[in-house]
Amino acid sequence: MTQNISQKIISQHLIDGEMKAGSEIALRIDQTLTQDATGTMAYLQFEAIGIARVKTELSVSYVDHNLLQANFRNADDHRYLQSIAAKYGIYYSKPGNGVSHQVHLERFGVPGKTLLGSDSHTPTGGGLGMLAIGAGGLDVAMAMAGQPFHLKMPKVVGVELSGRLQSWVSAKDIILEVLRRLTVKGGVGKILEYFGPGVATLDVPSRASICNMGTEVGATSSVFPSDVRTLEFLKSQGREADWTELRADSNASYDEIIKIDLNILEPLIAQPSSPDKVVKVREIGGIEVAQVILGSCANSSLRDLLVASIVVEKRKVHPNVSFEVNPGSRQVLENLASGDGFLSLVKAGAKVHQPGCLGCIGMGQAPATDTISLRTFTRNFSGRSGTKDDKVYLCSPEVAVASAIKGVITDPRDLGEHPAIEQPKKLLIDDSMIIPPSPSPEKVEIIRGPNIKPLPPMDPLPADVSGEVLIKVGDNISTDDIMPAGVKILPLRSNISAISDFVFSRIDETFAKRAKKVSGGLIVSGHNYGQGSSREHAALAPRYLGVIGVVAKSYARIHKSNLVNFGILPLEFKNDSDYERVNQGSKVKIISARDKIKNGQDMLSADIDGREAVLIINVTNRERDILLAGGLLNYVRLL
Ligand code: MIC
Ligand code: SF4
Numbered sequence: 077m078t079q080n081i082s083q084k085i086i087s088q089h090l091i092d093g094e095m096k097a098g099s100e101i102a103l104r105i106d107q108t109l110t111q112d113a114t115g116t117m118a119y120l121q122f123e124a125i126g127i128a129r130v131k132t133e134l135s136v137s138y139v140d141h142n143l144l145q146a147n148f149r150n151a152d153d154h155r156y157l158q159s160i161a162a163k164y165g166i167y168y169s170k171p172g173n174g175v176s177h178q179v180h181l182e183r184f185g186v187p188g189k190t191l192l193g194s195d196s197h198t199p200t201g202g203g204l205g206m207l208a209i210g211a212g213g214l215d216v217a218m219a220m221a222g223q224p225f226h227l228k229m230p231k232v233v234g235v236e237l238s239g240r241l242q243s244w245v246s247a248k249d250i251i252l253e254v255l256r257r258l259t260v261k262g263g264v265g266k267i268l269e270y271f272g273p274g275v276a277t278l279d280v281p282s283r284a285s286i287c288n289m290g291t292e293v294g295a296t297s298s299v300f301p302s303d304v305r306t307l308e309f310l311k312s313q314g315r316e317a318d319w320t321e322l323r324a325d326s327n328a329s330y331d332e333i334i335k336i337d338l339n340i341l342e343p344l345i346a347q348p349s350s351p352d353k354v355v356k357v358r359e360i361g362g363i364e365v366a367q368v369i370l371g372s373c374a375n376s377s378l379r380d381l382l383v384a385s386i387v388v389e390k391r392k393v394h395p396n397v398s399f400e401v402n403p404g405s406r407q408v409l410e411n412l413a414s415g416d417g418f419l420s421l422v423k424a425g426a427k428v429h430q431p432g433c434l435g436c437i438g439m440g441q442a443p444a445t446d447t448i449s450l451r452t453f454t455r456n457f458s459g460r461s462g463t464k465d466d467k468v469y470l471c472s473p474e475v476a477v478a479s480a481i482k483g484v485i486t487d488p489r490d491l492g493e494h495p496a497i498e499q500p501k502k503l504l505i506d507d508s509m510i511i512p513p514s515p516s517p518e519k520v521e522i523i524r525g526p527n528i529k530p531l532p533p534m535d536p537l538p539a540d541v542s543g544e545v546l547i548k549v550g551d552n553i554s555t556d557d558i559m560p561a562g563v564k565i566l567p568l569r570s571n572i573s574a575i576s577d578f579v580f581s582r583i584d585e586t587f588a589k590r591a592k593k594v595s596g597g598l599i600v601s602g603h604n605y606g607q608g609s610s611r612e613h614a615a616l617a618p619r620y621l622g623v624i625g626v627v628a629k630s631y632a633r634i635h636k637s638n639l640v641n642f643g644i645l646p647l648e649f650k651n652d653s654d655y656e657r658v659n660q661g662s663k664v665k666i667i668s669a670r671d672k673i674k675n676g677q678d679m680l681s682a683d684i685d686g687r688e689a690v691l692i693i694n695v696t697n698r699e700r701d702i703l704l705a706g707g708l709l710n711y712v713r714l715l
Pocket of ligand 2: 141433454
């Protein structure tokens, strides 16, 4: 039987289930990655599982999100993560070494392998031909313990690329075009697999940028073939031995096909405050900008920084613009500095920062009130930048640098001829900020500062489920809305009781207090509830406040799994009209919910304010058992 790339990798890692779209499969995971903001919780969970050493081929712990050290908290977390890594057989990438996805691509990714990461942008590895998937920290902890990863077999969408990008148009424009067509929920339950003659025109960093932001359409993963361009990239990293060819069979089929002609693609931009509000740059050119940031795991490779450095050569950043550069990794920074690139950026007036996530997750770089910020980042959800009512646009490095020079949103084609970029044939490579695990793990002591609090215990699902609706929200609620990040809240990620006070705080400051007062309740939402990040705190913290269920029109994949993992019922309205008649304060009761879920019922009759409504519970049998146990950790203990 002919197979596409996704089917090839899945069939080689299939432990259980049938490769039929929508049915549950269990995959063997070769590699895992964590980052600090989700990692502390993932490792607390790994410790609770009680395994002496990770069972994966490779596991890496990155520190890239919580780099500000305004007090002891983040520094405490870093020390905890380093000691855990040393003891349990995990590589530790120190703060300052770069964003997990960029470093993993450079130093660890291998074509044809599976990678599970506690960060939603883990699919970046698809640029190397990996099947790379984002998940909650607990799922990653289970994978480190040697357990398979469970998911519904995705549909495989073939994205056929033809032609070649015109000058000043780059990979970001391709993924923005995908977002324009599919929207932020069009990829849920799907893998985007790229094929066609246009693929060979794209280098690995460009492919990685495209796979990275496949997350923004809600896709489970995105993948490119592994070909000569992949070999060229691995060679530049001194890792050609890791290369294998990976292609779809010549007449492989896809569940759907999308065609993109690269020849006619123009510079695109996503407007505030959703990555799918995409228009041509030309349509909104001329809007004044106050801040431009080049960086994030979508666009901070050496290629992207070299483009910017060459464009600003002999030019100056506009006087009214703060132009900031966040390199993706120390390798990128070192190689930029070894040529003329770094100096060109500094001379032009750029602020060059340490490698890391920084302003992308609101750790600094918040824009001024009522100003426009242009970023090459992944997401522009309202308030994520740290400024209320922010206006953040997402664009390519080319659009960013042109706008930084002109002071207004600028189609880079207005700058004239595109300067040639020359990538170094041989890169400077130095892995000294990646610390291998200890050869004597028994001697390593885990360092726990006062910021690290143990996981709260969780009760099994009660016989009846009842409570009041604590909040009613609309479509596309992101995990940034549910559990905001930023300078104040991100350092509390290792302390569930402290962070739970901020659940929904951007939408309704009274949420946590009200939830605590009535000991929990339910959340009601529209479509695509929980889009965006993999942060399990968006499930764990509401659960801590006593939230027992969410009733939504539909869910984002990772968040739905996180709800199950922490024992929150992910319910759906059978009739969307019931959504209209539920309000904050409505009383919901599902009699014998536990028995019904146990007996495999998928329609639950509920009483909402004295009227009947049918709620759907669309979960697998395994997930039913997890919900009954009160979450995945309880379930594992019962096995
Ligand atoms: C993000 O981009 O939203 C994050 C911060 O990287 C998250 C992870 C987190 O919340 O810690 C993600 O993408 O999963
Ligand atoms: Fe970091 Fe931003 Fe990438 Fe998330 S999207 S991993 S915050 S750079």
